[in-house]
Amino acid sequence: MSEPLRFLDAEGGCARELPDFARDRETLVALYAAMVRTRSFDAKAIALQRTGRLGTYASSLGQEAISVGVASAMQDRDVFLPSFREHGGQLWRGVSMEELFLYWGGDERGNDFAGPTQDFPVCIPVASQFPHAAGVALAMQQKGENAGAVAIGGDGATSKGDFYEALNVVGAWGLPAVFVISNNAWAISVPRSEQTHAKTLADKAIAAGLPGEQVDGNDVIAVREATGRALERCRAGDGGTLIECLSYRLGDHTTADDASRYRDETEVSPHWQEEPLIRLRNHLVAAHDWGKADEEGLLRSSGEAVEAAAENYLATEPDPARAMFDHLYAAIPEDLAALAEEAGDD
Amino acid sequence: MSEPLRFLDAEGGCARELPDFARDRETLVALYAAMVRTRSFDAKAIALQRTGRLGTYASSLGQEAISVGVASAMQDRDVFLPSFREHGGQLWRGVSMEELFLYWGGDERGNDFAGPTQDFPVCIPVASQFPHAAGVALAMQQKGENAGAVAIGGDGATSKGDFYEALNVVGAWGLPAVFVISNNAWAISVPRSEQTHAKTLADKAIAAGLPGEQVDGNDVIAVREATGRALERCRAGDGGTLIECLSYRLGDHTTADDASRYRDETEVSPHWQEEPLIRLRNHLVAAHDWGKADEEGLLRSSGEAVEAAAENYLATEPDPARAMFDHLYAAIPEDLAALAEEAGDD
Amino acid sequence: MTELTIIDAIRTALGRALHDDPDVILFGEDIGIDGGVFRATDGLVQRFGAARVRDTPLSETVIAGMAVGAAAHGLKPVAEIQFMGFIYSTIDQLANHAARLRNRTRGRLTCPMVLRAPFGSGIKAPEHHSESMEAMLAHIPGLRVVVPSSPTRAYGLLLAAIRDPDPVVFLEPKRLYRSMSEPVQDDGVALPLDRAVILREGGDVTLVSWGAMLSETRAAAESLAGEGIDAEVIDLSSLKPIDRDTIRASVGRTGRCVIVHEAPLTAGLGAEIAADLAEHCLTSLVAPVRRVTGFDTVMPYPKLEDHYMPSVERVRRAALDVMEFS
């Protein structure tokens, strides 16, 4: 078993020679900024939830490198199919913070993003996005789109039959799909070790005859590099890939969860040393002149962007009740029209 | 990748040193007789179906060694969970031919066998027996039964999510279950190569962290040996195993199928050289004095047993219509009682 | 015009759709070289190639889920489930995704897919090959459920289902696949999806059914005619949404209704129709609304199948009952 792909170690030192893109200051700053922005968004979302102004929320604290790294490797024409913990990736792809707040506030309009119009919205039923990704990849293959479908799911998701069935058809049909496992070591209260007896989650690819690879999920460079290569294989017609990103869920499962019920603080704290922002910041400071002013400027602009988005979100008028009916079918069937009237005045 | 486990080659020569049980004439004759009986049963079942006296039937022609080998390795207290092509195993376990005819004739009473009362009946929804096997194994583990649950499914079954989910929980919980894949190279019209891109079906065990092994499924000795070892692991508390048995479906998928639509006779004929009866007969002749009289006696007694069972089956009075209601619940609920009356006189 | 059976009509409509629209794609188990276990796709892989008529691995969940993804990304998948008894594994994808994608994204992503499945009993098939669980699907908001009853309707409704911008489950009464034929023109003209159809006009009692049970229902109507009772026979056709107006209007005229289906009684779709009448036609009703259904039991193995199935006689008796009611 080879070591997980890693370029930056926990302190930001180079574990191996960096890929080309990672020598470019602008690229690295963009990646860092995206992770910082995600963390600000997370913090604000939790604050809004705690004050009753947002619904149940799943924080990505500590896992920012995964979805940012994945999304940054994608092209516009690729399709992103997130689970529910990939805010960073959605933001990178162009979904707005306001749209994300709307979604987590319990408003379907948050999924009607102006942004990447072909991307899928958050997917709640665990692993059910993988069959969709296979379907999107099928459409890409069929239409010769030269693109890839990229789905992310958790370690828990790898226990589900739909994950497996989708992986299998991707292998059987050589579909251009990348399945990314965001292994944050926990599925709510169930640790990875109890989820499956498989040595690694990347190994699950063997069951479908696909290449599977483990990556340090706290190293955004490694995530981006592995995803980029997998997408190249998609474009070259070489089929799908499974990527397991190793990370750790630093927070509760969601705002409805209390992780102290099932895991010790002593387990969590060492992982704060491994988290993805520190190492990239250290690297930027050491290799790219990232200074205090840069850092402060970034924090300020992220904070402002989040606050502005939150304000807009909070000022959004609710959808009218009959919106329930308006988007159920392309045209409202006769037998629903009467009910829609009733809802209208409720 | 190691070679599939094999003791007898296609001609009946010894490919490697035989295990102890396979040096015993009586045991080998019993295995041979069970396979011959199964083939007779198959032939009669098809004849009955062709003349409108049996329902759609799935023949096990060419695959007799798998379920006979598996069942012969089991103890009474183990539980057998067949798919729909394991007549040989069911017969070995003590289900009567008459019961099997009843079942395939479309009568639920065929599943109420006097025989191995804890065994499961035929399972039609592909792969759905694997979760049951996990459940049976859980009960065994819980009750300290020192036994194993043995489920068989086809190559097609390995594409299903329930196969995978069951395999995964067997691995995660160390359950005493043996999953046997009867790889007959086809799932109706879909060849093994299009079913999955996995190198071997045994490899699928890796996804669950279980041992997986390929076996020559036309060598009843190999099947029995591998199953026996897997069951020993069950009894030792070492958890589950996946065994892939390589064989070939010599006949149509079922009596409702016409395999000539999708595969050439030229593909099929070489496999007649590999089938499981010839090689064991050759070995018996060469090593255990099996003579013409033995062979003829066996064929005669098998034929007679099948004919007698068929006669009994054909003479069986149909279940009364209200049997539909009588076994739906332990006691018939009030709101069904009225309907049951109606059915009674229909 | 060629005489087509229902299975021919389905195959013809599939061929037409593949020919007319390059985004149409077919997948399912054994639908390629084998042509489907009922031959609904016979010859299509030869005409349209293995990329557009695909044998899937044996995985119903991913068949449905892949259809959702493909539909959202611009294809028009027409997927097959081999028998309705194996459709349960698709319900998660149907209810949680196919039926919701448009609403969830306020129209940004849509799901123009069709899931075909043969359903119903009467061909002495093994266990799980004879189910009629259409009510489960008809309970899912955002889905359409459609059942044809003749070659003409099979052709026109399947084309409509494929062209519809929303997900449609197309349930094929397999007992009728080859039991009747009629001239069907392959003219690419679709039928309206949301309409019930009056197959026989009559003023005494309304008989509502769908799919294969229309045979028994029509036979009962003929037999009743011999007894001077003039039954109206309605083919529900669209199980979701339901054309409530047509049924209410008919019962408004007749005052009597018998609903016939193969599925078990409790929470079967007949209940919805009877409930609708109890709410909207109470004053017209002069007799109880009767349901003649498969018994409220597990679908038995073939030997008892005929007992389970509503017979012409049971339909006739129910109609006589409501006629005699006073």
Added chain:
Amino acid sequence: MTELTIIDAIRTALGRALHDDPDVILFGEDIGIDGGVFRATDGLVQRFGAARVRDTPLSETVIAGMAVGAAAHGLKPVAEIQFMGFIYSTIDQLANHAARLRNRTRGRLTCPMVLRAPFGSGIKAPEHHSESMEAMLAHIPGLRVVVPSSPTRAYGLLLAAIRDPDPVVFLEPKRLYRSMSEPVQDDGVALPLDRAVILREGGDVTLVSWGAMLSETRAAAESLAGEGIDAEVIDLSSLKPIDRDTIRASVGRTGRCVIVHEAPLTAGLGAEIAADLAEHCLTSLVAPVRRVTGFDTVMPYPKLEDHYMPSVERVRRAALDVMEFS
């Protein structure tokens, strides 16, 4: 006697069952050390050990299927599905196996399992966490579907479900989990499974509901009382089989019926009750049978949840409608 909420009562019944019967085993996602996301199993792993209170991998299909196997081999599994929106993947095992094993083997193998799941809306939970698709399950012959409406009933019905020799889906109205408490004695006494319960007697109109919607239904009844209308409130309790006699008898007295449920209208379980009345109580009915249900739409996200849910006012208005009908 201790004051218990519904969630307490469920936990108490589970503890009692684990204590009394060594064959009882609990499994599901996060039911161990976490005590279940609603804490239904809080403390049980500590009391009974990790072998009897097991966290499963994240696999609903195998949770259901494993329960079937374990039940057939002598255990009494009580499995949990975390939210009803994730129950669809279990339907294949419930319909094709759990509900059939006894019938399929003519009683040789049986399936005494319980599948618990919280259901319903009203807690502003994310998508898929608020569904009420009980009608789908109630359509499956051979299954029992049970819904408690109070701590006392939760305790007694869950014990009954666990002791029942056949598979039971036990749906827990999660909006009520902590909204009420009452003294419940942990005496191990089960309630009868197949009985509807009259919660409030009244002679003017029958209101039928189950689970959480009984709150709105009872509130509507109180409000109606203020207007001089005496409503009878029936807790259906057993959704399959249905205690038809109790409902028929009530409507026989009142002549009027309103059925209230959260699930979508079309093919919801309210239809079965209305249909039963249309067949068996037509002559008693003096007004249309009304159904007040969740709209016939996808359950909306939290912001529109309140609009979707039947309100006290909608129930009251429906009752007034049927009272005013003539």
